Amino acid sequence: MRGPDVTWYLALAGTLFATGALGVLLRRSPLIVLLSLEIMLNGANLALIAFARSLGDGSGQIFALAVMAVAASEVVVGLGLIVAMARRNLELDVDEMTTLRG
Amino acid sequence: MGDFIVWLVWIGAAVACVGSGVLVISFQNPFFSAIALIGNLASLAVLYLLLSAEFVAAAQVLVYAGAVVVMFLFVIAYLGGQADAPWAGRQTWTLYAAAIAAGAILIEVVMAVGLATSDRLTDEARIEESFGSPAEIGRLFLADHLLAFEVTSIVLLVAAVGGVILGAHSRRADERA
Numbered sequence: 001m002r003g004p005d006v007t008w009y010l011a012l013a014g015t016l017f018a019t020g021a022l023g024v025l026l027r028r029s030p031l032i033v034l035l036s037l038e039i040m041l042n043g044a045n046l047a048l049i050a051f052a053r054s055l056g057d058g059s060g061q062i063f064a065l066a067v068m069a070v071a072a073s074e075v076v077v078g079l080g081l082i083v084a085m086a087r088r089n090l091e092l093d094v095d096e097m098t099t100l101r102g
Numbered sequence: 103m104g105d106f107i108v109w110l111v112w113i114g115a116a117v118a119c120v121g122s123g124v125l126v127i128s129f130q131n132p133f134f135s136a137i138a139l140i141g142n143l144a145s146l147a148v149l150y151l152l153l154s155a156e157f158v159a160a161a162q163v164l165v166y167a168g169a170v171v172v173m174f175l176f177v178i179a180y181l182g183g184q185a186d187a188p189w190a191g192r193q194t195w196t197l198y199a200a201a202i203a204a205g206a207i208l209i210e211v212v213m214a215v216g217l218a219t220s221d222r223l224t225d226e227a228r229i230e231e232s233f234g235s236p237a238e239i240g241r242l243f244l245a246d247h248l249l250a251f252e253v254t255s256i257v258l259l260v261a262a263v264g265g266v267i268l269g270a271h272s273r274r275a276d277e278r279a
Contacts, residue, residue, distance in 0.1 A: 003105060003108030003109050003111075003112050003152060004108075004109065004112050008112070008116075009149070009153070010215055011212070012116050012119065012120070012149075014208050014211045014212055014215075015120055015208065016119065016120065016123055017207065017208070017211060018204045018205065018207055018208035018211075019120065019123040019124060019127060019204075020123070020127075021203070021204045021207050022127060022200055022201065022204035023126065023127030025199075025200035025203055025204060026127065026196070026197065026200040026201075027127060029132060031132045031135075031174070031177070031178065031181075032126075032127065032129075032132055032135055034174075035126050035127075035132070035135050035136060035139055035174065036126065036127055038139060038166070038170065039123050039126060039127075039139070039142060042142065042143070042146055045146075045158075046146060046149060046150075049150055049153050049155045049158060050153055052153070052155065052234075053153040053154060053155070053227075053229070053233075054227060055227050056227025056228065056229045056233070057227075058233065058234065058238055058239065058242045059242065059246070059247065061155050061157070061158050061234060061239060061242075062239070062242050062243060062246075062247045062250060063250075064155075064158050065157075065158060065161060065239070065243075065254075066250055066253075066254050068161060068162070068165050068166070069165075069254045069257060069258055070254075070257060071165075071166075071170065072165055072169060072170060072258070072261070073257050073258055073260070073261030074261075075170050075173060075174070076173075076261045076262065076264065076265040077261055077264045077265060077268070079173060079174070079177045079265075080264065080265045080268035080269060081268060082177060082181070083177060083180065083181075083268070083269070084268050084269075084271060086180075086181050092181070
């Protein structure tokens with residue numbers, strides 16, 4: 001393959017994953033936590049596709065597409081929860097959500 | 103010469119990717135975070151193209167930028183000022199703890215991959231022209247990975263049902279209030 005080695009892609013994927021993890025751990029707004037989760041999933045996707053290219057096996061790309069579908073589902077449920085919380089006038093703060101009681 | 107251009111594009115996309123990722127987690131206003139996520143996804147699509155994954159790059163733009171980010175923006179607009187978020191934890195030590203935890207994850211990933219693969223990573227498989235094309239992806243999905251394909255459709259159906267149920271419940275809570 002022309003250009004960078006798979007190692008470079010893996011380093012970038014790890015950095016993206018750590019960035020997303022930092023967002024998930026640091027931010028208190030559930031919306032930003034969801035956005036950071038997307039970054040983490042994309043980091044994993046990049047690693048999958050880099051390995052698919054380096055091993056010449058398309059299965060990694062199939063896995064990446066499945067991850068995309070899961071990410072879309074997660075956003076549907078996560079945003080549904082956030083909207084439900086907002087309608088109950090709960091504060092949108094992950095530190096405040098300490099019980100699962102309805 | 104071709105190699106040089108690929109490196110140039112790669113470095114540009116990588117910088118845009120990490121930069122917009124940092125912007126996503128650092129903006130106070132979730133609207134700007136969602137906009138920054140579009141930049142992140144677009145630069146990732148460029149990287150996917152460099153890895154000859156054309157179909158995944160197209161799906162990335164369609165699914166993420168087209169559907170996911172639009173839904174985020176819709177919810178942010180619906181919530182209005184409620185969505186504005188305080189930046190970080192209440193104590194400064196949570197900031198340091200989070201940074202250390204994220205760094206530990208990065209080091210763990212690098213160590214795990216490095217130890218598992220050692221020096222075999224430089225091996226380069228020869229690929230055919232059709233690698234990553236829609237036809238090839240379709241063949242893989244319907245021949246080799248049919249179960250994954252069907253399970254994905256069930257996951258999407260369950261998520262849609264979950265979204266409807268969550269919406270219906272919160273509407274009932276509205277009426278009671």
